[in-house]
Structure formats: structure tokens, C-alpha cells
Amino acid sequence: MFRPLSVYIGARYTRARRRSLFVSFISFTSMIGLALGVLVMILVLSVMNGFDHEMRTRVLGMVPHATIESPLPLDDWQALGERIQVNPQVDAVAPFIQMQGLLTNRGQVSKILINAIDPVAERQVSIIDRFFTEGRLDDLAPGEFGIVIGDKAAEKLGLAVGDKVTFVAPEVTVTPAGMFPRMKRFTVTGIFHVGAGELDGYLALANIADLARLQRWKPGQVQGLRLHFEDLFQAPRIAWQLAGQLGEDYYSRDWTRTHGNLYQAIRMEKAMIGLLLLLIVAVAAFNIISTLVMVVTDKRGDIAILRTLGATPRQIMAIFMVQGTVIGVVGTLVGAGLGILAALNISAWIAALERLIGHKFLSADVYFIDYLPSRLLAADVIQVCVAALLLSFLATLYPAWRAARTQPAEALRYE
Helix, strand or coil: CCCCHHHHHHHHHCCCCHHHHHHHHHHHHHHHHHHHHHHHHHHHHHHHHHHHHHHHHHHHHHCCCEEEEEEEEECCHHHHHHHHCCCCCEEEEEEEEEEEEEEEECCEEEEEEEEEECHHHHCCCCCHHHHEEECCHHHCCCCCCEEEEEHHHHHHHCCCCCCEEEEEEEEEEEECCEEEEEEEEEEEEEEECCCCHHHHHHEEEEEHHHHHHHCCCCCCCEEEEEEEECCHHHHHHHHHHHHHHHCCCCEEEEHHHHCHHHHHHHHHHHHHHHHHHHHHHHHHHHHHHHHHHHHHHHCHHHHHHHHHCCCCHHHHHHHHHHHHHHHHHHHHHHHHHHHHHHHHHHHHHHHHHHHHHCCCCCCCCCCCCCCCCCCCCHHHHHHHHHHHHHHHHHHHHHHHHHHHCCCHHHHHCCC
């Protein structure tokens, strides 16, 4: 099979010879360095993609994309919801009442945010149904004062489905005997696990009619409307516009006020870590320069002989560009293969290691999720491989140029 002279000789130079085992070893280490750089970059970007995806689907699937509220309770939320859903960007609307306080059981106390909902409407704006470990959303029947809590809160308070728990509101009732805190007994009807510490530990759900009674509101009154958008990144702008269209008595809140800083931090970290890892790949790629410089020095006699046999400077330059490109291609392909394998299995490997040593690397008390996510994207793999190959190719230019400038008479003087 015909092969160009430059490709044939360049490929031969990448294989070990007794005279040049050291140079071949340096070439091998350059491949390994490049492969490790590509592997780490693919793996880390996949983990950052995993955090980004979990933030969108889990945390932002549970918290409102936006809310429309008023200083006074809303009387006819259905009519208001119909006006809001005229906007094509609004997928669904659901009423809510929020109330902060404390849950107490057998001497244990935990802060809690009760989100009172309509179980039917809530399914349109939340993914809470996916995370129930016990009970169902439909168990929150009006008038029964049921409550659904996260597994972290249930563990802290020692609660199970069917247990009674006392909710203490941050208000007092004035009686002739003095002031007493407002308290209400709830029955635990369900437990959920989202995997986000702030949700599993501090969020509870109740029926909207029950919390309206606890607030001493009229039947049917709600605090506001929770909105679900087709594109959550449009939520701040559209929610502000909707509040303005409804009148001065309404105002909006959106997810960027509650979780926007965390999401932006993840995006910024991905960009900065990607840049830093690219520098690692660049260092590994430019190790090829030192490898090829050593090869050129070692092969000065061979270069001189090829020149006397009629090889042109362009062909000499192509020989060493081929050698450096082979190192870059092999290192990039090996790193990409190992990086893809690691990215697809890192979550399972870390979980197995946590079980083995009995230690949790990501605690839900500190981080917004309690496991290491990974999401491999083909675009990231392609970009990393292209960057590594491009840097590898650029690293071959200077040594190849030096080889092409070798003078046969000078090189053979002391041979």
C-alpha cells in the first residue's frame, strides 16, 4: 500500500528503537500527559454539567419559577390565573400560601417553611410527585391538617407517616391569661426525598385550605400564584411584565432571587475550571515540543542523509509534524475514551466508595445535593478533543521548522 515518504518515516520515528529508547520514552510520557489532561477535562466538565442539570431539574423543579403576590390575600385566584395564562410563555398556574415556623416533636425542634398547595394544581408546576418515598400528594385532603415533610426533617424529629407533629407559628394569641404562641397539630401523611438538603430538611407541604384556616382567612383566599414557564430563564422578565399588567396591587418574585446566585456560581465555575483545565492540556500538548526537539537532535544524521538523497525541506518538516501529530492523536483518543468511561460511571464509583468507607463526600447539610452527578455531553467531548488536537499540531511547528533548516554538511561533519 502506497504511503507518502513523510508519513512512513514519521510513523517509524514514533516506535521504539534500541538507539533511541529514551526519546521514545519521552514520546510515550507526552502521550500519557496529553491523555490525562483530556481525561480530567472531560470528567470535570461532565460533573459540572451534572450539577447544572440537577440544579435545573431538581431544585428549580421544586421551587417556583416565579410568583405573583399581593399585600392582601387574593379572593378569586382562578380568574387571575386565567388572565396570567393568556401569556404563551406561562405553562401553568397554581395557588399557594407560605408560612414559616417551627415543627416540634418529643423535644426536638426544626425550622420549617410550609408551602400550602392545591394537590391537583401543584402537579402542573412542580415535580414533587417524583420524590415521594412514603405517601402521596393526594393524601393532603382539606380539613384533615395533613403535612408532607422531607426525609431529613423526619429523621431529625423522629417522625414517620401517621405521627402527629406540632407546628408553632411566629405569632401570638392574646387572651385574658396572657399571650400564647399559635400552635396547630398536623398529621404526617407523606415523606419525600429530593436529594437537596435545603428542601429535604426545611420544606413541608400542606393543603391550602388548612393553612388558610390557620391564617384565619376566608375560604378560597390565597397568598399568591405560582407560575411555571416554558423557559425558566425568561421568568424574571415576564413575571415583572405580568405584575405590571395586573396593576399596582401586585408584585412578582422569581427564582433568581432565591437560587440565582447558586446557579450563576455553577455556570461561572464551569467556565473557569474549563479554562484552567485547558491550560493543563496545553502544557501536556507543548511537552511535544521538547520531545520533538530531542528527536530532531537525535536524528540529525538521518535528516542530513535524507537531504542528500533529495528530500526537500518541506518533506523533512512534514516528517516531524506527522510524528508530533501521531503523539497528539493517540494521546487525545486514549484520554477521550477513558474520560467518557469515567464520566459515565463516576457517580456509581463515588457512591460505592462512600459505602465502602462509610463517609459522605457531599453532605446535604452543606451542599444542595447529596451525591456527585455527572452528565456527559457530546459537544464537550468534541470541543476538548479538537482543542487538544489543535494544540498538539501547533506544538509540532517549531521543532519541524528546525529540522527543515538542518544543513547536511554541518550535520555530517562529525559523523
